[in-house]
Amino acid sequence: MSHDLFSDADDPATDARGGTLSWAGPGQQPLAVRLRPRTLDEIVGQDHLLTPGSPLRRLAAGEPGSVFLWGPPGVGKTTVAAVVSRSTNRRFVEISAVTAGVKDVRAELDLAKRELARGNPTVLFVDEVHRFSKAQQDVLLPAVENRLVTLIAATTENPSFSVISPLLSRSLLLTLRPLTDEGIGVLLDRALGDNRGLRTPTGGTYTLTTEARAALLQMAGGDARRALTYLEEAAAGATARGDTGQTARESATIDLAALEQAVDRAAVRYDRGGDQHYDVISAFIKSIRGSDVQAALHYLARMLEAGEDPRFVARRLIISASEDIGMAQSSVLQTCVAAAQAVQLIGMPEARITLAHATVACAMAPKSNAAYLGIAAALADVRAGKGGPVPPHLRDAHYRGAAALGHGKGYVYAHDAPHSVARQQYLPDDLVDAEYYTPTRNGAEAAMADRLEVLDDLLGKRPDRRS
Structure with missing residues (x-):
């Protein structure tokens, strides 16, 4: 547990109990400490939270309340808490959830109650609040509910999953963004x-x-x-x-x-808005398509080390799973979608592991672009103006007058047919023999090719479909 007012380097600071803190001289303080913003207007990169009348502005103006600050490391969560405290000369107490126990939390809340009775309100900053157990979070609940303190809790994990609902419902949740x-x-x-x-x-x-x-x-x-x-x-x-x-x-x-x-590391030559961005992501996708897992992991590492947005990488993996793997191993798409969700939930640096998981799955999977080629061919026909009227027996027959127009007449309900496959025309007349999806014999898609042959036979289509 620590106490720090983050005052100007040339000002004396006091801890939560009124004693003078000793610290290194201004020239010996870390640069990040010396440059900490002193006002909300000096905070960089969080303009969406600093508009006139925003919760942070109101807190800094002295209004009571509690907030959870959710964001990745180094975006200003501790700084925001210190600035709010400084703006109204309130006591500032910092607790690290990594080292503090229930006893420490109770002691600080008891002191805050006594100080409030003397006219000295307290800003209690809890860092890494997601590391508190449920019992520790429960201790905070009465203090927040009765506004004994202004609680500012910081977390790098989604509070919806890591903070108890009663505490979260009595507070505002503010999301801090990575700095551009x-x-x-x-x-x-x-x-x-x-x-x-x-x-x-x-x-x-x-x-x-x-x-x-x-x-x-x-x-x-x-x-x-x-x-x-x-x-x-x-x-x-x-x-x-x-x-x-x-x-x-x-x-x-x-x-x-x-x-x-x-x-102690080389600067990665990588321009997120230029040629290197496109060259590296291109090499990444082509390495996955070529099933070279070692190369794919190399290019993934280059992007992450250079600070590429992990969400961008996750999106590209989802596209690759659909375009290059497809039905050869359709479960890889599920893996990539789950990876994208995990990236949103946990952020970097842990998200690198999830992205590596998805990258390996994509690179090692059997490949098929048959679904990609199928939709491309279908779109080409539509854009060329092909595709006549929907066959009458497939048209909507649920509205009054539809039967008189012949809609639905002769339609065979698939589940009434043998094997639940009804032999009837589905495509428009001018595309009745069109073939868009041609499965490969790679991976699980080999079974799809066999299945398609059976379906073609049941539907009365040409038996010589290539596979």
């Missing part, structure tokens, strides 16, 4: 230009090369804390290499080499 490259760029500019940001040992400023900036945006993956930590380490590396110059105000340069050395 533009948002991360704003933070990098602050770090390089703000007085609280980076300075060389001689007081000079740092300059980030274009190549290093692009690589840093990719490495960050929408995580502000990660971006600032990497930038700070790269600056320290540039300083250690002696790149800071000799004069007191000379600018130092952080290049790609300094960044790669600092984070």
